[in-house]
Amino acid sequence: MENSAGIVKPQYVTFRDDFSFESGRVISSVTCCYETYGKLSEDKSNAVLVCHALTGSAHAAGFHRADEQKPGWWDSMIGPGKTFDTNKYFVICSNFLGSCFGTTGPSSVDPSTGKRYGIRFPVASVKDMVKLQKRLIDHLGIEKLLAVAGGSMGGMQVLEWGATYPDMMKTLIPIATTHAITPMAIAFNSIARFSITKDPRWNKGDYYEGEFPVDGLAIARMAGHITYLSDPAFNDKFGRRYSAFEGFYDFNGFFEVENYLRYNGYKFTEVFDANTYLYVLKAMDIFDLSYGRGSLSDAVELIKADTLLISVSSDFLFPPYLTEEIYDIMKYQGKKAFWYNIQSNYGHDAFLLEFEELDRLIREFFADRGL
């Protein structure tokens, strides 16, 4: 456990006043699950907020139990002496609104009916997620964050934070993300959506008492896995190796890549909720930083924090040109913005893998600002 954030415990806070969604819908109580690493300084000036991606959780670092196999999702980045050094910083990660890992979402029980929300839960947008995170930060008594950082859908939250609460942070670190996903990314999400909703066991979202739409969710996840990799990553990882359990010409024969997708697709169904997957895809699809703010330039104009934008050369889900777009606007507006395009074959997943590069870039960015 050297350099580890150690054993951590999820914490919960329930806000018992109305929570209004961007859509106008309201629920009467919201629970937020979060974890923290390091110690909050007396003047509460050393906090960093880390935002998780599509299927992540508040468990960003350390272990829940000593015998846990895998640490939190960004453990390589958060811990004593690491990029987000818990000897210096108080790092917070909260499970976003609409998720299934402790924060209120479609798989939660609706207190007004005593039944699971299912698809009666309001669509939770990235703006809504950030709104709940803001409540958490207020609840912790923090007035200004040193940084808001995150990759992929986490990066969308970072951008939304910067535009909605521009005085709340010194820096923003959006990684492998965009102000609005491409129609190609939406197309992938469509495959996932159809897979789940056309699984007869989905039952319009009311499957909690019956059979779970395992196949639909597994296929949805398989489609996701394609987008997290890249052509070179597929070539390096699998090539055309065949896991010939019956033979090349056998109707049921499999290539290794298919085995990988199947294994990971079905494994995912053991931990993730199908309705939740539909909701988080929806949030990803409809996120548009410019929405309700005029143009993208108008939205970016709101940001005050120094911003380190990071993209990945082989990311075809969030291609680098999307990051470049934001960077160009920021530069044009005279903002303190920096853009680095990591040269990596890992594709979108690089934000979870290219730690050395991320570490170098973020350390330098922090050091230059005396953080």
Added chain:
Amino acid sequence: MENSAGIVKPQYVTFRDDFSFESGRVISSVTCCYETYGKLSEDKSNAVLVCHALTGSAHAAGFHRADEQKPGWWDSMIGPGKTFDTNKYFVICSNFLGSCFGTTGPSSVDPSTGKRYGIRFPVASVKDMVKLQKRLIDHLGIEKLLAVAGGSMGGMQVLEWGATYPDMMKTLIPIATTHAITPMAIAFNSIARFSITKDPRWNKGDYYEGEFPVDGLAIARMAGHITYLSDPAFNDKFGRRYSAFEGFYDFNGFFEVENYLRYNGYKFTEVFDANTYLYVLKAMDIFDLSYGRGSLSDAVELIKADTLLISVSSDFLFPPYLTEEIYDIMKYQGKKAFWYNIQSNYGHDAFLLEFEELDRLIREFFADRGL
């Protein structure tokens, strides 16, 4: 109907002797459906074979009826005065083995049982498809083809023709294709495979008397459509336009790109057979020109015909580097090979869209050879 191949009729030939598949399996009779455009010269020296792609058919040009809405799939290329000029050439296109448009395949009735083959049909490889095409060419009394041309999976057949029957053609024109698809392409095919086989109505392939696995096949086709386009093509075609039949925050709201996928996915199920789709994906996955021939160089070495290789810059299903690989080998071996990478945003679909470029390249290639 100016410049059109006009009204054409599918023709059929049934070979009543055993047909051995590459796998070793045998069926006792095979029917081949084909169409021809133009007139076969007396010395039978003006024939061009055109090979169709994954979900295509023998209907490459002209119309089946005067009131037919859409002509054959390569109508812009085949007809009087067109690239494959039917005033000069006798153009043949046959529906490949294992398809559902007239040639024997999984949706055909097995004469030995009186029932549809379903997944009892042998896996039909690209080599098997070419073997049946060769029987057809022999049946037509043609000893040498002027050209074998085709895109995507049609291009795989072109390459296989060149290596298996090197003396049977003067030229080869493989377009937007490869000697073996990438693991990323296999991954997409996996999504399709799981979608179909996990649809409960699929019923292990015996759905012909009952309900058709419409949802599974539609989702499979949707995944395919993603790969036929490209990031810029998605941006140009759809952007982030919303077909808000209920509203942005509505759980069931759709982006236009999703509407497109859904419409085309379900439309496809009206004309295509689900088992057939599984078979043709399988053929695509397992095709490897080098298989049983040593290395790829050894396989390419067999080719004698002058070869015009064409790729598409934005094709991420069959990326240009795959064509470059073959080209490099051919050049190293001193073959008469030419490679042209069409600059196009259309993605893989460009072989069905970039007619001007294709026309220019092929005309020049033919003219240089006095064809």
